[in-house]
Amino acid sequence: MRRSTTVLALCSIVAACGLPAGQMQSGATPASRAALNDRTLPPAKVFTSSSPQPPQRSNRDIARDFLDLHFQLEGGTVLPVFTRFERPVRVHVTGRPSQIFLKDLDRLLARLRQEAGVSIKRVTTGPAEITVQAVSSRDIHRALPQAACFVVPNVGSLAELRRKRRSPQTDWSRLRSRERLAVFVPIDVSPQEARDCLHEELAQAVGPLNDLYRLSDSVFNDDNVHTVLTGFDMLVLRASYAPELHTGMSRSEVAAQLPQILARLNPAGESIAARPLPATPRSWIAAIETALGPGSSLGMRKRAANQAVILARNAGWSDHRRAYSHYVLGRMIQADEPDLAQRHFQTALNVLRAQRGSALHQAIINPRMAAYQIARGDGAAALEQITPTLAAANRSENAALLATAMLIKAEALDLLGQFATANTVRLDSLGWARYGFGPDWAVQSKIREVAELRPSDN
Numbered sequence: 495m496r497r498s499t500t501v502l503a504l505c506s507i508v509a510a511c512g513l514p515a516g517q518m519q520s521g522a523t524p525a526s527r528a529a530l531n532d533r534t535l536p537p538a539k540v541f542t543s544s545s546p547q548p549p550q551r552s553n554r555d556i557a558r559d560f561l562d563l564h565f566q567l568e569g570g571t572v573l574p575v576f577t578r579f580e581r582p583v584r585v586h587v588t589g590r591p592s593q594i595f596l597k598d599l600d601r602l603l604a605r606l607r608q609e610a611g612v613s614i615k616r617v618t619t620g621p622a623e624i625t626v627q628a629v630s631s632r633d634i635h636r637a638l639p640q641a642a643c644f645v646v647p648n649v650g651s652l653a654e655l656r657r658k659r660r661s662p663q664t665d666w667s668r669l670r671s672r673e674r675l676a677v678f679v680p681i682d683v684s685p686q687e688a689r690d691c692l693h694e695e696l697a698q699a700v701g702p703l704n705d706l707y708r709l710s711d712s713v714f715n716d717d718n719v720h721t722v723l724t725g726f727d728m729l730v731l732r733a734s735y736a737p738e739l740h741t742g743m744s745r746s747e748v749a750a751q752l753p754q755i756l757a758r759l760n761p762a763g764e765s766i767a768a769r770p771l772p773a774t775p776r777s778w779i780a781a782i783e784t785a786l787g788p789g790s791s792l793g794m795r796k797r798a799a800n801q802a803v804i805l806a807r808n809a810g811w812s813d814h815r816r817a818y819s820h821y822v823l824g825r826m827i828q829a830d831e832p833d834l835a836q837r838h839f840q841t842a843l844n845v846l847r848a849q850r851g852s853a854l855h856q857a858i859i860n861p862r863m864a865a866y867q868i869a870r871g872d873g874a875a876a877l878e879q880i881t882p883t884l885a886a887a888n889r890s891e892n893a894a895l896l897a898t899a900m901l902i903k904a905e906a907l908d909l910l911g912q913f914a915t916a917n918t919v920r921l922d923s924l925g926w927a928r929y930g931f932g933p934d935w936a937v938q939s940k941i942r943e944v945a946e947l948r949p950s951d952n
Contacts, residue, residue, distance in 0.1 A: 535934050538594065538685055539925030541891040544605060546725035549711060550851050553756040553763035555770055560730055560752060563702030563714055565745045570776070571667045576743040578734050579623060579672045579700060582613040586620075588651070589628030590681055594929075598689040599626065602696060605723065610731035612700055624675050624699050625650045626692070631680040640787065643691035645677045645699045652678060666703055671741050675699045684932030686893050690721040697723055701731045707774040707782075710814040711851055716779075717818055719855055722891045732759055771813055778805045778815070785822050792826075799823040803838075814855055817842035821859055832866060839863050857886035857895060864902050868947040873909025876902065894930030897923045901944040909948070 549556060565573045585603065587596065599616065606612045629652060631642075637652055638644050648663040649655045655664065655676070662668045677695040679688055694713050702714060709715045711726045723731075733739075736759070738751040757764055784790055784798035799822045806819040824838035839859050846852040846859075860883045867876035880902045887896035900923035907916035920941075927937040 535928060535937055536925050538928035539893065540594065540597070540685075540929060541893070544722070544891065545889065546609070546723070546728060547711075547851065549726040549729055549760060549763065550766070551711075551726075551763065552766040552768040553753070553760055554768040556726070556729065556756055556760070556763060557749070557752040558770060559706065559709060560702070560733060561745055561749055562706060563704045563730065564734070564748070566704045567666055568703075568705050568716075573667065573669075573703070574744070575670060575741070576739060576745075576748050577669055577672050577741050578739070580741055581623070582615070583624060583700060584615060584617045584620070584622040585624045585626060585696075586617055586622035587626045587628065591626075591628040592681065592685070592688075594685045595628060595679075595681065595688050595692075598685070599692055602689075602692055602723075605728070606696070606700070606731065609723075609728040610735070612731060612735055614700065623673070624677060624696070626677045626679060626696075627651055628679055628681040628688075630682050634678055634680055637678070642683075642687070643677070643679045643695055645675055645695045647672070647675050649676045650674065651676065672700075684894070684930060684936070685928075686721070686930045687932075690718075693722050697727060697731065701734045707779065707815055707818075708771045708813075710849070710855070719814075719858060720890065729756075729760055772809065772811075774815065775805070775809075778802055778809075778819075781805060782818075782822060785826060796823075796826045799826040812845060812848070814846065814849060814852060817845040817849075817852075817855060817859075820845070824862070828862070836863060836866055853882070853886045854890045854892075857883040857890075857899075861895070861898050861902055864899075864906070865944070865947050868902060868905050868909070868944075869949060871909060871949045873906040876906035877910070880906065892930070893926040897927035897930050898940065898944070900926065901941060902947075905944055905948060 564576055567573065585599070587599065591599075603614050603616055606614050627650075633652055634641060634643060637655060646655055646664050647666060647669050648661075649658055658664050677692070677699055679691045679695065681688065697713060705714050705716045706712075707715055707717060709726070711720070711724050712730075713720045713723055713727055714730075720727075733752070733755050736751070736755045738755055739748060781798045781802040785795045785802060790798070799819070802819040803823050806816040820838040820842040824835040824842070827838075828835035839862060842859055843856055843863075846856050849855075860879050864876040864879035864883075867873075867879060880899050883899040884896065884903070887893075887899055900919050904916040904920040904923070907913075907919065924937065927940055931937050931940055
């Protein structure tokens with residue numbers, strides 16, 4: 495299981511906007527922004543509390559999701575039995591983790607104990623059920639080229655994985671009990687990327703192994719919209735460790751117990767009408783993976799994104815997957831056809847606005863639309879577009895999104911002549927940028943990227 499490198503990146507907003515050359519700055523950075531590039535950047539800001547929204551769906555739909563998450567792998571392989579840890583879980587960290595990394599891990603473990611009821615703690619010595627190895631991205635790519643991070647059963651290090659690579663012990667489809675697992679997380683990335691890896695891979699280490707594109711409210715979804723465990727995820731994990739379940743149960747045996755488990759853990763879901771979404775076909779998944787993944791030409795990626803839109807439309811979808819298709823296509827064509835890209839982004843937003851709980855999905859689209867308005871010199875439109883993103887990014891603990899939105903807001907305020915307020919917002923964004931983007935050069939690059947959105951006559 496792995497966190498894919500094909501993510502909803504917020505980087506390269508300028509390159510993606512593709513506005514005519516005459517609408518871009520000539521290269522000079524305004525003095526107020528140049529000063530930000532020269533000054534010592536502040537420490538990274540960190541999120542200190544979580545407020546996940548409880549699931550807003552029927553327990554009958556959640557039961558179906560639970561079964562598909564636990565009894566299938568991402569490639570479609572069916573798993574014959576349910577597995578979980580049947581004893582308290584000890585987590586040991588090896589490698590070269592940073593202090594922020596360890597704090598994020600401890601905070602995640604506390605959430606798993608409090609919100610999901612999983613008996614889990616970090617240990618510094620002795621045996622452990624889960625080893626988290628903090629290694630370089632290069633080491634991870636050598637082991638699994640298209641992964642940002644991943645989890646493997648029955649190993650404790652990359653060295654052991656190399657020895658057992660073709661062993662049945664490391665094959666998830668043959669797993670019948672969970673005894674020992676290893677999570678591999680990069681240390682040479684931004685604190686947010688490392689944290690996101692911890693959330694997804696540890697959740698799969700103790701819980702379900704599958705990802706489902708039909709889930710709009712979960713990290714168990716390869717669109718990577720949600721980067722920290724949600725209320726739905728915690729419910730699934732709490733149900734996974736309900737006393738009625740145990741390792742070795744069949745799908746039908748688990749299905750028989752789920753109604754009473756979910757009624758007890760999520761009574762609000764009993765009164766919500768079921769609205770089951772259709773399964774996601776492999777053809778659409780393949781189109782999205784080609785559009786966002788490495789190894790394909792830009793032309794191939796555009797064609798794949800267009801195919802995803804066609805497939806979603808022909809399937810009659812009106813959910814987040816339809817919106818995601820338009821968003822991905824808009825990204826692919828934004829450099830060459832910015833006006834058409836905006837129409838695809840607007841179509842995506844129109845779909846999402848009819849969906850409950852889609853604020854974060856909308857927030858990920860808004861920066862691209864607001865950046866377009868900045869480049870047109872329309873500060874008022876950009877400010878209106880970007881404002882909702884700030885609250886959604888903060889609630890979802892997405893520092894990269896929050897910092898980007900704040901920088902765009904500052905540019906909009908500059909266009910409106912509110913220079914002092916713009917500078918305050920820009921300064922406030924830096925700590926979040928340090929967490930979301932990492933090293934000084936990455937933060938300064940983001941500042942320049944957003945500054946260069948301004949038309950040359952502003």
